[in-house]
Amino acid sequence: MAKLKELAEWVGAQLVGDENIEIARVAPIEEAGPGDLTFLANPRYAAKLNDCRAAAVIVAPGVESERHSLLICSNPYLAFARILARLCPPASVERRVMDGAWVDPSAQLGKEVAIHPGCHVGPNVRIGRGTILYPGVVLYEGAQIGEDCVLHAHVIVREACRIGNRVIIQPGAVIGSDGFGYAPDGRRYVKIPQIGIVEIGDDVEIGAATCIDRAALTVTRIGRGTKIDNLVQIAHNVEIGEDTIIVSQVGISGSTRIGDHCTFGGQAGIAGHVRIGDDVMIAARGGVPSDVPPGQVMSGTPVMPHKDWLKASMTFPKLPEMRRDVQALKKRLVELENLIKEK
Amino acid sequence: MAKLKELAEWVGAQLVGDENIEIARVAPIEEAGPGDLTFLANPRYAAKLNDCRAAAVIVAPGVESERHSLLICSNPYLAFARILARLCPPASVERRVMDGAWVDPSAQLGKEVAIHPGCHVGPNVRIGRGTILYPGVVLYEGAQIGEDCVLHAHVIVREACRIGNRVIIQPGAVIGSDGFGYAPDGRRYVKIPQIGIVEIGDDVEIGAATCIDRAALTVTRIGRGTKIDNLVQIAHNVEIGEDTIIVSQVGISGSTRIGDHCTFGGQAGIAGHVRIGDDVMIAARGGVPSDVPPGQVMSGTPVMPHKDWLKASMTFPKLPEMRRDVQALKKRLVELENLIKEK
Amino acid sequence: MAKLKELAEWVGAQLVGDENIEIARVAPIEEAGPGDLTFLANPRYAAKLNDCRAAAVIVAPGVESERHSLLICSNPYLAFARILARLCPPASVERRVMDGAWVDPSAQLGKEVAIHPGCHVGPNVRIGRGTILYPGVVLYEGAQIGEDCVLHAHVIVREACRIGNRVIIQPGAVIGSDGFGYAPDGRRYVKIPQIGIVEIGDDVEIGAATCIDRAALTVTRIGRGTKIDNLVQIAHNVEIGEDTIIVSQVGISGSTRIGDHCTFGGQAGIAGHVRIGDDVMIAARGGVPSDVPPGQVMSGTPVMPHKDWLKASMTFPKLPEMRRDVQALKKRLVELENLIKEK
Structure with missing residues (x-):
């Protein structure tokens, strides 16, 4: 009021x-x-x-x-x-470690932290002042969470991953799962230990059930202010800049680097080891196989300039008619050529 | 027997x-x-x-x-x-609040409710008669669950969301996560508080790890009898009618309205602010950018009538050959035109 | 060192x-x-x-x-x-049932098992020697877990599902959720009880928030050594062979059978009741509507041989130009035909 x-x-x-x-x-x-x-x-x-x-x-x-x-x-x-x-401020939450939360004695908790029942705070975890953990949050050994964060129910942050300040993580998101890396040994695959981490900047928001994999050896990085929707996959060693928007169900493959202030529409997919410049827009369902320079607006699979895609995709349903036309043209041209030879 | x-x-x-x-x-x-x-x-x-x-x-x-x-x-x-x-009736479950479940004293539980260890029932939650919460279910403040529901392990229902009767929710589904809404402030984004709710009708089933976002201001609505598969994204302010089938990994963007008795094949994607009539079928992987009238069967990205898509997509691999044909035709036509001019 | x-x-x-x-x-x-x-x-x-x-x-x-x-x-x-x-061996973990874990008295635990707080081990569960359950793992009644497995936080294994030895499951994965099966009754849908199970072979790895549905009546099967990334959907009655790689956000529809040593790129989708031979590669975002013989490398939706897709998709942006060419050719051909008739 x-x-x-x-x-x-x-x-x-x-x-x-x-x-x-x-x-x-x-x-x-x-x-x-x-x-x-x-x-x-x-x-x-x-x-x-x-x-x-x-x-x-x-x-x-x-x-x-x-x-x-x-x-x-x-x-x-x-x-x-x-x-x-x-x-409409968020509902107020009791600022204390509630009964039924497990907090390792070696964990360092800031002031005014709220830890609900069913949370698990591992050894050597650090949690900054004012951060709220809803029920069932699991912080593995050495995870670091900044100040004034909100980690919703069942969020998981695995070993040694670092979360900035004022980060909001929706329910069920997974930070620091193992990257998907295997070395072929004949026809079998041997797991490559994923010993890197995830580092998330200040003011990032991460959607429900989104997965951000830890790097193989180094750091998977999400820049300050970037907003990620639900059910997004971010693979190991990816680096995303600041203030980038990633809509639901996007998948970003390993080692790809994305600039600042980009927008990825829903269900877009980005190949691995690709560089995407600042201020790029990839339309919903766009498939990006290779580098994209700054400022481009792209659509389709593989992506092309959005205007080109609009025209090409409008022509696509006319393909069968075009094919019939081409066949008919070939036939008529042959007839015409024969006619002229005869003359 | x-x-x-x-x-x-x-x-x-x-x-x-x-x-x-x-x-x-x-x-x-x-x-x-x-x-x-x-x-x-x-x-x-x-x-x-x-x-x-x-x-x-x-x-x-x-x-x-x-x-x-x-x-x-x-x-x-x-x-x-x-x-x-x-x-094959479901395994019988003890009907009581089991040790290791946290239930806020202000919560109202119906008769014959089963609440497993590790569940968290927040303040002012209401749970109807006969409902089963498997381990790790989290109900935020003011959530309302109807009668004879089954909420599987780690299901999360956030603040004030309402679930009807006989609703089945598979493990890990998230109901009422924040919608993905931000206001640009220069190059940065400011979160728009998502103060609406999710309302789910009777006899709905929701798949594992599916996410249904709360509305920004009002209600995200899933109609009676609608069945939703795993890993589906339903964005804020979406309204889905009754008896609609949504297969796995579909994404439905914000404020879209979907009619009754539709079917969405796996991995389909629907743009925001779109209206889809009753009895529409969108084939697997269909991309819907705009309104679809009732009764249509559509495929492709962007969607077109399914029959047209079948023909066009069969022609697609012949594109390079068609292009060569067109180039050859152009050349031969020029030759012919010159020949006639000479005569 | x-x-x-x-x-x-x-x-x-x-x-x-x-x-x-x-x-x-x-x-x-x-x-x-x-x-x-x-x-x-x-x-x-x-x-x-x-x-x-x-x-x-x-x-x-x-x-x-x-x-x-x-x-x-x-x-x-x-x-x-x-x-x-x-x-870099994994962090050592205390080998015992920790306080705050609920283990049903009828469960059988192997030696050197580690069960963290917040885990729930149901009746008649069997867990093999050396297996680690991170916080919040839920094993429903009768689940069987092999030796030396690692189940990360909040992994759920539902009733009677069987997991082999040395299986690694990333956080939040769901094994044994109900398959998506309904019988139409007029315009409504009646749930078909899903009474089958999931069986996972030795040395499999399963990604974060991946969902593998239990079979309707029989077994959903994942073969030895197969590696599955995050946010993958595997529907009921699917059978996957050995040493197959399934990248993030792939969806595999019901009753499909996949051979050994295949690779599915990210966001690929496979229709139901399809057979895919050994050593098949489906490129990222490929859509597979029907059977694929062994050894094929396929791309696109619907999939075609990868080389054909590369050429066709490079031609796609030229569609509008091709269409104009065809129209122009038709016009010029008519003119030429008229000219010849006149002569």
């Missing part, structure tokens, strides 16, 4: 309308009711305000409404995120 | 043969031995009965066999499912 | 250089420093030795270096794997 005035100050927005409205809830524009705050991320949809019953709306400069109080700011979506975080 | 007569009554089948046979086991048609019951789902394979050593066979009307007692019914596969459920 | 001489003997390599060097670490060729051992798997990259600061290098016969001591052997990568296993 907050006054609209306070929220405007909170995000540095210009307030037009009734500054004393009490805002209890943030709701989507179609579902907001009296007393609610909503937002209009894209001015093109301003017509939606006509039917919107919200008390107040976060808008970009230039949007007007007689029916609503307005919070005007240059980035309404960002203001929405920040107001939501203020109005 | 049951007499064939009882089984016939159980599924309303017509019995031809020895009604007093004791059936101990149901086995596939190739592996069944004396004393076993088997089934012939498709009358086209009736020849298989010649070598079948089973004592009795569930068949559709019109199938005959002198060697076997027959249970004749209109839907043999359904009768097989029901007889199997009768002959 | 070991002398180079000992390591040479360990792997049967010929030693050229200083046999008394103390090796503490194995490092990649680019990062190795004084005192380190590295390896050159491929003689083509021998030039890398010029800048390599390692004390010693494992090489194939014919590679020379004046700067390094050399371990010369026919399979340097295999020697590297074996030396690494010797120099």
Whole structure:
């Protein structure tokens, strides 16, 4: 519960309308009711305000409404995120090691750490101040977790892996599983011990059931601010830059290096030992077999420039017709050639 | 163990043969031995009965066999499912809160609930009568589970999510993880708190390690009777209708709405904000970028009618040959054109 | 820590250089420093030795270096794997049932078994000598685990499934979840009880969050020595041979049979009821709709011989241009035909 005035100050927005409205809830524009705050991320949809019953709306400069109080700011979506975080803080959690948690005596715990029942904190683990472990989190020997992290239920961090500050890990994610490496011995395969680690930067978020493998000898690295969705596979020795977005079910093969501020759409796949520059966008389901220079927008398998893919994939269903055309052309051309020879 | 007569009554089948046979086991048609019951789902394979050593066979009307007692019914596969459920009931489980389970005092448990060691039931959770939690299930604050559900080991249901009655959740599935939503702030990304929930209807089944994200503000919804396989990703704000089949490794992006009685083959991917009508079939690995009207059968990426895709994908390997043909045609046509000009 | 001489003997390599060097670490060729051992798997990259600061290098016969001591052997990568296993043995684990583990009194535990807190060992489970269960492993009733296995945190093995000897299972993998089988009853679906099991051979490795479903009536089988990466789906009744490699995010549909010594690249998908011969390679993202004879190398969806796919997929972006060419050819041919008729 907050006054609209306070929220405007909170995000540095210009307030037009009734500054004393009490805002209890943030709701989507179609579902907001009296007393609610909503937002209009894209001015093109301003017509939606006509039917919107919200008390107040976060808008970009230039949007007007007689029916609503307005919070005007240059980035309404960002203001929405920040107001939501203020109005709906996460549930408070008791800051202590709860009964039914196993913590090795050699582990070092920061202040205000919360460790739920069923957690297992191994020898020589370090956990920074303010970090929360939900039930069933397992930290193997020597794992290091930074400050103000949230590790949801059943997250596993294996031996010696290092997690930065303010990292959020959704339930069931696995950090530091063995990389997939074998040496052929005739027709059989011998496991190559995976003795490296995973290192995750500050402000990273990792999705549910996502797996990040430890390096064979060195470090699998996820850069600061990178956000990874659910069920993503990141193989051993991969290095990912900062502020990169990886949508669900993407797979990144071993030793690949990815730049800053890239975006990978859902179910994309990247081959091993590939370099992808900064600011690359790979569309959903794109398959990347080789290096991609910075700034490219790519689609398809194997990937090509997105515009080319759009045209080629629209032509694809016409392939059988094209083939018939080509066969017919060949036949008619032969007839024509014979006709001319005869003349 | 049951007499064939009882089984016939159980599924309303017509019995031809020895009604007093004791059936101990149901086995596939190739592996069944004396004393076993088997089934012939498709009358086209009736020849298989010649070598079948089973004592009795569930068949559709019109199938005959002198060697076997027959249970004749209109839907043999359904009768097989029901007889199997009768002959092989799930292992019985002690109905109590077992030692080593943590249950918050504010949680409300129905009668005959089984809660295994290592489970964690948070504050204000409600669990309906007859529900079984296998070891390591974690229910966050305010989660609601219906009656006669089975939540297998390490299933996680996060804050305030609601599960209907008779829902089966395979091991390691995650219900209510945060949706993947961020607001750009320059080149960085700011998390949008995901304060919505997941709501799952009656008689839904959810596969192992499948992830269903909570809505940003509202509800991610799975309709009654829908069956979801392993390792499926369902993003925030998705709504899925009733009796829809979603095979393994499918990904459904945010805010997409799917109708009733659809089927999604394995590894299919659906873009965000898309509407898919009732009775749609998307073949395995289909990529759906936009709306699909009811009743369509689609394949490919991007999807097209399945018949078109079959033809186009058969032509695809001939592309290089077609290209050579086109180049040759161009050359010969130029020659011909020159020849005619000369004449 | 070991002398180079000992390591040479360990792997049967010929030693050229200083046999008394103390090796503490194995490092990649680019990062190795004084005192380190590295390896050159491929003689083509021998030039890398010029800048390599390692004390010693494992090489194939014919590679020379004046700067390094050399371990010369026919399979340097295999020697590297074996030396690494010797120099970096896994962390030692207390061999006992630790406090906070629940073990049913009817379970049979071999000698030197380690069972961590939070594990749950159900009735009639058998665990072979020397096997390690990390925290949170759940073994349902009647599960059988062989000798010298490592089951990482939160691995789940459901009822009556059988695991061989020396099997390694990465965190969060699920063995024996219900197969995805339903009988249609009008528009609804009725669950077919999945009463079969999973059987896993010796020396198999299974990746994090991989799911292997139990058979409907019989056995889902993974052959000796097969290695499975993270987030792989293996459906009910699948049978996989020996020494087969399955990379991350592959999906194998129900009742499919796969031979020995195959390789499936990441994100490949195999339809149900398909037979794949020995020594087949399916490239990453390949989609297999039907049987594949032994020894084939296949790519694409649907798969075709890899060489054909390379050519066809290189031509694909030229489709729009080809289509324009065909249209233009048709027009010019008509003009030519008319011209000739007139003459």
